[in-house]
Amino acid sequence: MRVADTLLFARRAASGTPLRTGLLVLAMSIGVAAVIVLTALGDGARRYVIEEFSAIGSNLLIVLPGRSETGGLNPANLVTTTPRDLTAEDAASLIQIKGVRKVAPVVVGSSEISVGGKLREVMLVGTSSDFLEVRRLQLAQGRFLPPNDVGLGSNVAVIGSVIRDELFGSASPLGKPIRVGDRRFRVIGVLSAGGRGMGMTTDELIIVPTATALAMFDTNTLFRILIEGGNRDELESLESRVKKTLIERHDGEEDFTLITQDAVLQTFDKILRVLTLGVAGIAAISLAVAGILVMNVMLVSVTQRTGEIGLLKALGATAPTIRNVFLVEAAMLSLLGAIIGVAFGEAGAAALRQFYPAFPAYPPIWAVVAGVGTALGTGLLFGVMPARKAALLDPVQALSKR
């Protein structure tokens, strides 16, 4: 039998039972669509996180107080003293280092803000004037913290757009007094809406000078120091210079942790890639189920078409011919299901992007290829048994049935 005739015959056989074929194709397409939508979600999460981090600059070096060991609990850790504070002076010293362009110390804490009787819980960040550029933030109104205010601790504040809307409504907050904790501040600027990064929105922040924040929280230690380097290639040498300076300042002990944006990014990238793969694997189970359905439906088809199989044998069809006809039918149904599934999946991912524009839910190409491949593979694999059964039918018995 010619290949084209085998294809045509299988197609006619499939379209001869539209309901059965339709349901089978639907099951297969749901499986493929599940793989595509779920991997789109997983990969979307990965892209989302990477975009979040890229928003705060890729030539960034972050200093954390304390030494974070990756090798689990080390007995030596128990003996060493508690780490020294990462101080505002440490941050100030870093600006002298060659290759450092901007330094933004960060103190974080929560406090209460009140304006004219309105009270609200708020996230307070103490930092320097460089913060605006290091974090790539935009101002909607007024100006940011004044430069060279490391030790002064003036009572000026920059507020997020949500805070402004909630406490001042449509009135301009510039120059207005606010009370944060037990201190009075003057509002000098408002951040643009939509600033993001490091898992928090800047819309609900209030930003004050470092020294002021340290005094408010009655502490010496910084939460982070953000260092912006000249360019990415020099980041490694910059890292070692920063490390050397800080070790010198900390009496020869490395009681802080230096991380680069790249390292964090790569870790997240790796974790989320594995997660996406895992999700794809779970979705692939639905494809295996669809494969078993293919087998079931093809077995029913062989039983229903026993007389036809006997006839084909009487007309001179060999066992391989019969087997091919049924295998091709199974493959066709799987392929059709896979194609419709890709359309469903892409439509689902597009709908996700429509509803959550910030979430880049694009299915990765490997997932589409793997989804279609698995659908075809399971279809063929589970089609083998019914096809063999058809090929091995005894023509005399097959003909007498019907």
Added chain:
Amino acid sequence: MSMIQLNGIDRVFQLGDSEVHALRQINLGIDAGEYVAVMGPSGSGKSTLLNLLGLLDRPDAGHYLLEGQDATTLTAEDQARIRSERIGFVFQSFHLVPRLTAGENIALPLMLAGIPPAERNRRVASALRDFGLEDRAHHRPDQLSGGQRQRVAIARATVMHPAVILADEPTGNLDRATGEEVMELLEALNASGVTLIVVTHDQLLGARAARRLTMLDGAIVGDERKHG
């Protein structure tokens, strides 16, 4: 030499614990161009004999020489090729594929034999013409009368120009007038040189054949030839 030569053929079916001898020591020779009716009551083994002649079944003992070739020792593929090229089947219940049109049903043996579409269409068209089915080419079996269905089946059986046509109760599902037409068609084919073997338990039908075999309990008990 005979076209069909059966020597000492046995066929035994296992039914539960008991053995059923469907064919016992059959010795038979049929020449090319003969018109043979196989008669006998139900269960006498006539259908088993026909299946064996059509290479759909294998004997448990004995030899079957078809056109001088020992068909019992052939591989499954070779047997399929002989069924395709040398043998045409006509069944009581027609055995048309319901989803295919009359034309497509007739084209089935050509398609299975791998004959190119152009040649196929030409031969199907001439078969449709020969059997008066031109205006039924695009009808599916459920849109055809019983007589038309059997004409399609006969057209299908002859489209490969076989040497022998095996018909199992070809008029069993037809009324007498339609059955008569179908028999005339088959006999016309026989007149053109095709060997015709008809299995029937209808005495009138059997009486039309030039040679009548009577079977009982798996053995041939009568072999009459019509003279003149």
